Amino acid sequence: MSRIGKLPIKVPTAVDINITTDNSILTVKGKFGTLEKSIPDVIKIENIDNTLIVGLKNETRTNKALHGLYRTLINNMVIGVSEQFLITLMLQGVGYRASVQGKSLVLNLGYSHPVEIEIPDGITIEVVQNTKIEIKSCDKEQLGLFAAKVRAWRPPEPYKGKGILYKGEKILRKAGKSGKK
Known part of the structure; x- marks a missing residue:
């Protein structure tokens, strides 16, 4: 059992x-x-x-x-x-911003256009200081799927650490190119 x-x-x-x-x-x-x-x-x-x-x-x-x-x-x-369940996403990068406009989340992630993501029913979003997104829902499965969908637009990269991170997530950094001697 x-x-x-x-x-x-x-x-x-x-x-x-x-x-x-x-x-x-x-x-x-x-x-x-x-x-x-x-x-x-x-x-x-x-x-x-x-x-x-x-x-x-x-x-x-x-x-x-x-x-x-x-x-x-x-x-x-x-x-x-x-x-209710809560997931906090942090935007790290120069010029990365988030805002809520009506029923959509608008993200500026360094692309030539802002990214608009439709907010599903049952999920509430609060943007704190333009770079911190708090997502709340009573359905844990729907909450995790939506957070993964938002994060997929800019997953964290290992060289500069830029991207959309979960709160408390640590990025293993790589050294990058070494000069030729």
């Missing part, structure tokens, strides 16, 4: 959880939004005194792998609707 799957999920009082009668769809509702996930047949979910217990109907190798995965996905849903 999965070690992660065995851990119970504590549900805060502000979070409402609904499970369909056949355990096929789980809906989690909180102050930051509503998330819905379809659950495979082999996973069973029990709600006992504001604690969710994720179990298996039969144990095979693939079912054990799904056990830990779905326990983590459900836990991320509960945390997301109660607290």
Whole structure:
């Protein structure tokens, strides 16, 4: 049995959880939004005194792998609707700027044109000091995909360290060319 799957999920009082009668769809509702996930047949979910217990109907190798995965996905849903997830991106480079205009994020990244990225529903963006982008969402998967999409426009390069970096990320620097003697 999965070690992660065995851990119970504590549900805060502000979070409402609904499970369909056949355990096929789980809906989690909180102050930051509503998330819905379809659950495979082999996973069973029990709600006992504001604690969710994720179990298996039969144990095979693939079912054990799904056990830990779905326990983590459900836990991320509960945390997301109660607290929200945050990813901070830092722009490093001369002239690199960011701003939010309506429903799009506008980035100046050294190209001949500004880059406009459409902000999906459920994601909020705040730009601090033109070079720090704070992205918040209750859906961890959607948040990570959007942050990767933004970062793909200028991944960090190893020579000068310019690009879009995650907060706290360290870039291993290379020496560059050495002169001929």
